[in-house]
Amino acid sequence: MQLTVWTYEGPPHVGAMRIATAMRGIHYVLHAPQGDTYADLLFTMIERRDERPPVSYTTFQARDLGTDTAQLFKRAAQEAYERFRPQALLVGASCTAELLQDDPGGLAKALDLPVPVIPLELPAYQRKENWGAAETFYRLTRALLGPGRPTPEAKVRHDPPRCNLLGPAALGFRHRDDTTEITALLNRMGIEVHVTAPAGASPADLQRIPEADFNVVLYPEIAGSTAQYLERCFGMPFTREQPIGILGTQAFIREVAALAQVPAEPALTGSPARSAWYSRSVDSNYLTGKRVFIFADATHAVAAARMARDELGFTVVGLGTYAREQAREVREAARLYGLEALITDDYLEVEKHIAATQPELVLGTQMERHIAKRLRIPCAVISAPAHVQDYPARYSPQMGFEGANVLFDTWVHPLMMGLEEHLLTMFSEDREFHNEAAPSHLPAAARAPAQAPAPAEARDAGARCWSSEAEQELQKVPFFVRGKARRNTERFAQERGLALITLETLYDAKAHYSH
Amino acid sequence: MSAPQVAGALPGPDSPSVARSGRGQREVFCGLTSIVWLHRKIQDAFFLVVGSRTCAHLIQSAAGVMIFAEPRFATAIIEDRDLAGLADANDELDRVVGRLLERRPDIRLLFLVGSCPSEVIKLDLGRAAARLSQAFAPRVRVLNYSGSGIETTFTEGEDACLAALVAELPEAAPAARSLLVVGTLADVVEDQLRRLFAELGIGPVCFLPSRDAADLPPVGAGTVFLLAQPFSTATARALEERGARKLAAPFPLGAEGTTLWLQAAATAFGVDPMHFNRVVAPARARASAALAPYRTQLAGKRVFFFPDSHLEVPLARLLSRELGMQLLEVGTPQLNRQHMASELALLPAGASVREGGDVEEQLDRCRTLRPDLTVCGLGLANPLEAEGLTSKWSIELVFTPIQGYEQAGDLARLFARPLERQMRLRC
Numbered sequence: 001m002q003l004t005v006w007t008y009e010g011p012p013h014v015g016a017m018r019i020a021t022a023m024r025g026i027h028y029v030l031h032a033p034q035g036d037t038y039a040d041l042l043f044t045m046i047e048r049r050d051e052r053p054p055v056s057y058t059t060f061q062a063r064d065l066g067t068d069t070a071q072l073f074k075r076a077a078q079e080a081y082e083r084f085r086p087q088a089l090l091v092g093a094s095c096t097a098e099l100l101q102d103d104p105g106g107l108a109k110a111l112d113l114p115v116p117v118i119p120l121e122l123p124a125y126q127r128k129e130n131w132g133a134a135e136t137f138y139r140l141t142r143a144l145l146g147p148g149r150p151t152p153e154a155k156v157r158h159d160p161p162r163c164n165l166l167g168p169a170a171l172g173f174r175h176r177d178d179t180t181e182i183t184a185l186l187n188r189m190g191i192e193v194h195v196t197a198p199a200g201a202s203p204a205d206l207q208r209i210p211e212a213d214f215n216v217v218l219y220p221e222i223a224g225s226t227a228q229y230l231e232r233c234f235g236m237p238f239t240r241e242q243p244i245g246i247l248g249t250q251a252f253i254r255e256v257a258a259l260a261q262v263p264a265e266p267a268l269t270g271s272p273a274r275s276a277w278y279s280r281s282v283d284s285n286y287l288t289g290k291r292v293f294i295f296a297d298a299t300h301a302v303a304a305a306r307m308a309r310d311e312l313g314f315t316v317v318g319l320g321t322y323a324r325e326q327a328r329e330v331r332e333a334a335r336l337y338g339l340e341a342l343i344t345d346d347y348l349e350v351e352k353h354i355a356a357t358q359p360e361l362v363l364g365t366q367m368e369r370h371i372a373k374r375l376r377i378p379c380a381v382i383s384a385p386a387h388v389q390d391y392p393a394r395y396s397p398q399m400g401f402e403g404a405n406v407l408f409d410t411w412v413h414p415l416m417m418g419l420e421e422h423l424l425t426m427f428s429e430d431r432e433f434h435n436e437a438a439p440s441h442l443p444a445a446a447r448a449p450a451q452a453p454a455p456a457e458a459r460d461a462g463a464r465c466w467s468s469e470a471e472q473e474l475q476k477v478p479f480f481v482r483g484k485a486r487r488n489t490e491r492f493a494q495e496r497g498l499a500l501i502t503l504e505t506l507y508d509a510k511a512h513y514s515h
Numbered sequence: 516m517s518a519p520q521v522a523g524a525l526p527g528p529d530s531p532s533v534a535r536s537g538r539g540q541r542e543v544f545c546g547l548t549s550i551v552w553l554h555r556k557i558q559d560a561f562f563l564v565v566g567s568r569t570c571a572h573l574i575q576s577a578a579g580v581m582i583f584a585e586p587r588f589a590t591a592i593i594e595d596r597d598l599a600g601l602a603d604a605n606d607e608l609d610r611v612v613g614r615l616l617e618r619r620p621d622i623r624l625l626f627l628v629g630s631c632p633s634e635v636i637k638l639d640l641g642r643a644a645a646r647l648s649q650a651f652a653p654r655v656r657v658l659n660y661s662g663s664g665i666e667t668t669f670t671e672g673e674d675a676c677l678a679a680l681v682a683e684l685p686e687a688a689p690a691a692r693s694l695l696v697v698g699t700l701a702d703v704v705e706d707q708l709r710r711l712f713a714e715l716g717i718g719p720v721c722f723l724p725s726r727d728a729a730d731l732p733p734v735g736a737g738t739v740f741l742l743a744q745p746f747s748t749a750t751a752r753a754l755e756e757r758g759a760r761k762l763a764a765p766f767p768l769g770a771e772g773t774t775l776w777l778q779a780a781a782t783a784f785g786v787d788p789m790h791f792n793r794v795v796a797p798a799r800a801r802a803s804a805a806l807a808p809y810r811t812q813l814a815g816k817r818v819f820f821f822p823d824s825h826l827e828v829p830l831a832r833l834l835s836r837e838l839g840m841q842l843l844e845v846g847t848p849q850l851n852r853q854h855m856a857s858e859l860a861l862l863p864a865g866a867s868v869r870e871g872g873d874v875e876e877q878l879d880r881c882r883t884l885r886p887d888l889t890v891c892g893l894g895l896a897n898p899l900e901a902e903g904l905t906s907k908w909s910i911e912l913v914f915t916p917i918q919g920y921e922q923a924g925d926l927a928r929l930f931a932r933p934l935e936r937q938m939r940l941r942c
């Protein structure tokens with residue numbers, strides 16, 4: 001048993017729902033108790049979809065157990081077929097039904113429906129949402145395409161070259177806008193997007209996937225296993241680079257150009273990303289060396305770290321993911337920054353690390369947003385799990401050159417603007433710039449004292465005794481750098497074996513660390 | 516508004532029709548959802564769900580943006596090794612509880628909350644609670660109840676929790692007369708009601724659940740109780756088994772409902788009717804005045820309830836009698852005919868109350884009837900809006916203080932606002 005306060009991922013059948021909901025012409029019959037229907041609200045409330053997910057639940061009750069839950073499933077599947085007339089039916093069980101061992105796949109086959117029925121085996125006590133999404137997409141594609149071409153013939157190259165865009169799903173973080181952005185980028189390169197899936201695709205569209213020359217994989221968490229299958233059985237190569245940040249996008253363009261045998265230069269030169277210039281402009285000087293903590297799904301974590309260091313000049317002080325399936329990639333990336341990756345899905349563990357690292361900016365999921373709020377650290381959300389405000393009305397991709405602009409804005413916005421920071425330092429004794437002053441564009445809540453003190457571990461680690469004079473002086477330091485000042489001074493005192501931190505120690509430490 | 520003398524009456528011949536319908540999909544939360552408000556009310560209690568990742572995800576999704584701190588609920592997620600017998604589920608549970616209590620020394624009362632998976636694998640949480648209670652006595656008491664979706668619907672989770680608490684209530688002296696109010700109320704509502712009871716001369720008055728788990732109200736043959744929430748079936752039964760007597764009344768929603776509800780207590784405590792009227796008159800007048808503008812907005816509008824919170828029948832009564840709305844269909848997950856008798860008697864003749872049901876058929880009926888306002892769960896609200904059907908999501912009705920005189924206007928506004936918004940928007 002695992003003690004869990006907040007979870008980063010739902011159960012695997014929610015992943016299956018993300019595929020079914022993204023597509024057209026699919027229906028999913030889920031053997032599950034009534035409470036599991038909560039999952040509908042993820043799509044209708046958080047993502048604000050205007051349709052119910054195409055899912056029917058059997059909603060068996062205690063009194064059905066041991067009598068006719070299998071019968072119940074058959075009826076639900078039959079009725080769902082008749083009512084919704086899907087082109088393909090997914091069937092499976094949630095955690096509770098898995099224990100009943102009713103075999104939804106076998107029961108649905110026995111109904112002899114005139115459409116493909118794809119059974120999903122998603123072990124709810126081992127696996128999680130992203131895995132469930134990937135497995136569903138793979139099973140579905142495989143069921144519709146079959147084992148592949150026995151003898152892969154020499155591939156017909158299309159002119160213009162054609163690719164598929166694989167990965168965008170329901171409840172994905174900015175998947176809709178990324179799809180638009182990358183489709184436009186590919187079109188500018190003279191490449192046609194043949195099928196985009198799962199988002200917007202029908203079962204018939206999935207059957208057209210092998211007609212393209214190669215696959216672009218936007219979210220390996222979701223489309224990785226499908227892309228591998230398509231490579232293995234249909235000889236379709238696929239992309240590995242993620243077009244996030246300017247550097248990421250450039251690498252992606254080069255990779256795609258090679259696969260499509262088109263020149264990369266036109267797309268590379270004249271890049272419309274303003275973020276590179278903004279980052280060089282003098283106002284961005286204050287971003288130099290900002291300590292950033294990154295925790296997200298693997299794709300976004302690895303890409304954010306690169307962009308943070310190489311495109312914004314930040315210092316990456318923490319890098320991790322909740323996705324154990326992709327732990328290896330994140331560990332490798334962390335080594336580039338001299339860090340050990342934090343691989344955990346324990347929210348409290350993440351909080352402990354952030355508190356101990358005391359970063360100046362957190363890039364994370366909606367969970368880290370809450371952690372950062374408690375610790376009063378600026379934060380931007382860069383990955384699922386996300387909340388309703390992370391599905392903005394405006395166009396806001398994370399990928400491609402426009403994505404780089406969006407990321408620049410959203411990461412820099414929570415920080416003080418350069419000028420403002422200087423003013424605060426200069427006028428730190430003025431009443432308007434008192435210690436509790438926060439950036440004026442942040443909600444008032446951010447100015448309230450933190451609801452809970454930092455976890456004991458974080459404080460005890462370097463806690464030294466402060467003279468009241470030194471403590472008072474520390475309070476004059478603006479709050480957003482106060483943690484850093486305290487930490488540095490305490491480390492300074494510890495290294496010198498000073499039991500008491502005086503005013504002198506404070507300024508000695510300041511001098512010591514300010515080069 | 517005249518207060519009819521019908522408290523406790525059984526439905527007569529021209530009472531509303533009650534149908535039990537459909538065996539199809541039930542689009543409702545399970546009882547675990549109640550933890551979202553119970554943990555905020557009982558401030559030194561912790562709720563540990565013994566369940567799956569689905570259970571953890573449900574509570575988190577229902578709690579929405581409330582992730583501000585380390586909450587007083589969590590899930591012990593059953594894993595493959597527990598199922599395969601590689602780990603003894605009871606040992607695992609003991610280990611998890613040990614870790615939890617070490618982390619949270621502030622916890623005095625721990626609920627082990629059963630889920631569908633824990634019930635299907637027949638994990639005996641009753642025995643586990645007894646064992647852990649002994650191990651952590653006297654610092655922590657450990658109780659258990661089921662919030663599973665195969666046993667409970669949404670607000671029934673609260674009922675199961677309170678029923679478990681009843682067994683813990685101290686025995687009142689046989690002759691001691693007292694009033695117990697049953698069902699979670701916001702603190703502000705509780706305080707208003709306390710003041711009213713005090714002015715009426717009714718006392719001592721206790722509330723279940725109390726804010727502080729250590730402060731459990733005594734119960735005995737002299738206890739009479741009023742249900743503040745319509746879903747407290749098992750709790751009422753448990754209290755009756757302890758000798759307490761239930762006062763029949765409608766629920767304290769709206770000016771009329773609150774008056775009848777208070778009146779039931781006043782009658783039981785022999786309060787002089789003149790005195791009663793004097794005491795409640797100001798607040799009751801305030802409530803009626805607060806409702807009046809909403810009546811102008813809502814009168815004649817047609818409302819359709821999907822089954823969800825168990826609050827549907829009393830809400831329908833309020834909407835029809837005090838706000839003049841027309842009831843198209845009043846769906847409710849289960850109807851306790853006995854507890855609901857006073858409410859059903861107040862519904863207009865011919866109102867259609869439907870118990871349970873198939874969400875697809877409900878949607879069909881709703882689309883055919885095209886109500887002015889549809890009260891439904893979170894999964895249905897936006898899709899209905901997209902079809903041009905104005906909706907009110909019902910979970911707000913259990914998170915918002917709506918009971919009592921001073922909240923009557925707030926309650927009416929919850930129904931009026933979607934319609935007002937509809938009128939304001941031009942594109």
Ligand code: SF4
Pocket residue numbers: 033034035036095096545546547566567569570571573629630631632662663664665
């Ligand atoms: S319905 Fe059952 S399995 Fe689903 S969340 Fe509720 S208790 Fe857990």
Ligand code: SF4
Pocket residue numbers: 415416417420439440441
């Ligand atoms: S409040 Fe205005 S000046 Fe301050 S950071 Fe925001 S935009 Fe800049």
